[in-house]
Amino acid sequence: MKISDIKMKLTEKEISNYIDEANNMLKNAYVPYSKFPVAALLIDEQGRKFKGVNVENASYGLGICAERNVIPTAVSEGMKKIRFLVITGGTPEPISPCGACRQVIYEFSDEETVIILTNKEKKYKICSIKELLPYAFGPEDL
Ligand code: THU
Numbered sequence: 001m002k003i004s005d006i007k008m009k010l011t012e013k014e015i016s017n018y019i020d021e022a023n024n025m026l027k028n029a030y031v032p033y034s035k036f037p038v039a040a041l042l043i044d045e046q047g048r049k050f051k052g053v054n055v056e057n058a059s060y061g062l063g064i065c066a067e068r069n070v071i072p073t074a075v076s077e078g079m080k081k082i083r084f085l086v087i088t089g090g091t092p093e094p095i096s097p098c099g100a101c102r103q104v105i106y107e108f109s110d111e112e113t114v115i116i117l118t119n120k121e122k123k124y125k126i127c128s129i130k131e132l133l134p135y136a137f138g139p140e141d142l
Contacts, residue, residue, distance in 0.1 A: 009114060010084070018043075019118045022086040026120070029053035033060060038089040040066040044079040067101035071108060082108050086116045094118050094125045102133040 010018075022041040029037030033056045042050040052070025056063035067087060074082075085105065089095040094117035097105070105115070109129040118124035130136070 015116065015124065016122070018084065018086045018116065019088065019122050019124060022088040022118065023120055023122070025051055025053055026088065026090075029066070030055045032056060033058075033063070036090060038066040038087065038095065040070040040088075041084075041086040042070045042074050042079075042082055043084040044074055045081040045083050046079075047083070048074075048077070048079070050074040050077070050079070065098060065101050067097055068104050071104055075108070079108070081110055082113045084114045084116065086118060088118045088120070091119050094123055097132065102129070103136070105129055106133050106136045106138055 018041055022039045025039035025041065026037040029039065031037050031054060036054075038054045040052045042052070044050065050070050050073050052066045052073060054064065054066045055069060067085070071079075071082075082105065087095055087097055096117065105113075106129050109115075111128070111130075113129055115127050115129060115132065116124055117127065
């Protein structure tokens, strides 16, 4: 699917509102160690909204990314596919999700899934999971 087609699914106003909402979530991130808040706002195939932030731990390796926080939450409520995923953080450019999160996003995405990467200044780019994770290993390979 072309990015122009993806963009048509959301109005500029909707994108702006989702980005504001995601940026408002940053204050809830638990990041005493990295001081790097990340937030992920997910809309599922039923139009339901889920929220996640990164949650760190004194045992550093146990910290969980915002994306891998929100996806299991949504799955627990019956989410089958991600329709929109907005990810934000304090990067100068739109945030780039980590490799582990790309793999987990892939599991619950399809060609319709719209991913909006953004930052506190509301600079954003829209992409598909295949752009973020080309030549992915997924459920279809098993
Ligand atoms: N982080 C996320 O929450 N998502 C990403 O995609 C990149 C990194 C978090 C993990 C850690 O709490 C902090 O950002 C710094 O790496």
